[in-house]
Amino acid sequence: MKPLFKPAATEVFAGGVAQLPSPWAHAAHKPVFIAFLVCFAIAWTALLLGGSPSEDWPWLNGLFWLLAATTSLTGLARRLPEQNVFIAATLIVAVSFGIAIMAEKTGPRTYTAALGEKILGVPWPIPLFWLAVTVNGRGVARLIMRPWRKTTYYGFWVIGLTCLLAVLFDSGLEPFATRVKHYWFWETHGNIPSWYSAPWVNFLGWFAVALGILGFTTPWLINKQPVKQPTDYHPLVLWLLLNSYFTTGNALEQLWHAVAFSLVANLIVAVYAVRGARW
Structure with a gap:
């Protein structure tokens, strides 16, 4: 049986060269x-104790x-080679920040000061959300799809599943951000379907x-x-930790629909990710 937390390889071989x-x-x-x-x-303990890091520890x-x-x-x-990671990170930050600026100018969401200083109206940590979502969501999707990694459309399935995981991530983040931490608030009209004040089109936006x-x-x-590397569980661990953080805050505010959905959905994700990783 493969160990659950198996470290990544410290070296790989291509053409006999380490x-x-x-x-x-x-x-x-x-x-x-x-x-x-x-x-x-620290942040999780503050939630349990009823503290509000947004107010007490703004950093x-x-x-x-x-x-x-x-x-x-x-x-x-x-x-991956460091240049790949650097370019990918730069692109994630640039694309997410650019879209966030446009959405802030035209959308019904207003950011508070809870996330710190703003750049062109957008809190500076917003691109960090997308770095965590993209890197770890794709890592989890690769674990789930591992049994089918040699099929023709494997790459497209990984992309699609990563986008769905981003929507799942936001389903827990939205109530946490609006009701627990007050990162932002929505000005959604009452006749528009919403999830804890976030309009449903927002989730389509996350997918896009x-x-x-x-x-x-x-x-x-x-x-x-061109060589096989050990299975990496690090993205799954981070994914579950971040979602458990949201779920804890939502539970403390008695946002039970969000809690139930996050628990069930992430349990399914974890089961299929571990199953795929051990394939």
Whole structure:
């Protein structure tokens, strides 16, 4: 039986020559992940104790998402050349930030000061959300689709599943962001179908943005090493931690529909991801 938390390879071989996709990432991965876990524990404990980091520790929200994005990219760099990771990260930030600016100018959402300083009306951590969603969502999708990785349309299935996972992520984030942490609020008319004040078109937007991001970044996210590498559970662990953070906050505010949906959906995701990884 394969161990659940199997480390990524420290070296791979192509043509008989040992190569390291990003040597620094293997040294940095563990301390960066531990730093994220410490920050996660502080934020999660504050939720349980009824504290509000948005008000008491305004720096914690930004640090939380900065570390989430950093550990996501560090984990990715263990499997890809650093130039690929850098270009992919740059594209994710540029595309997500550009779309967020346009949405802020035309959409019914208003950002508060809970996420820190704003750039052109958009809080600076917003692109970090998309880094975490894209990198880890794609990692989870690859685990789920692993049994079919040699089929013709495997890549398209991974892209589509990643976009669906982004929508799932937002289904837990929206009530957490609007009712728990007050990252933003929606001015949605009463006759428009909504999910905790977020209009349903918002979720279509998340699917479209994720699809657009993957359209630009997928060529840089493909591992071109012609050798098999160990299964990487790091994206799944991060994915479940982030969603559990949302679910905890939503439960404390008694947002039971959001809690139930997130628990059931992420349980299904976890089961299929582990099943696919052990295939």
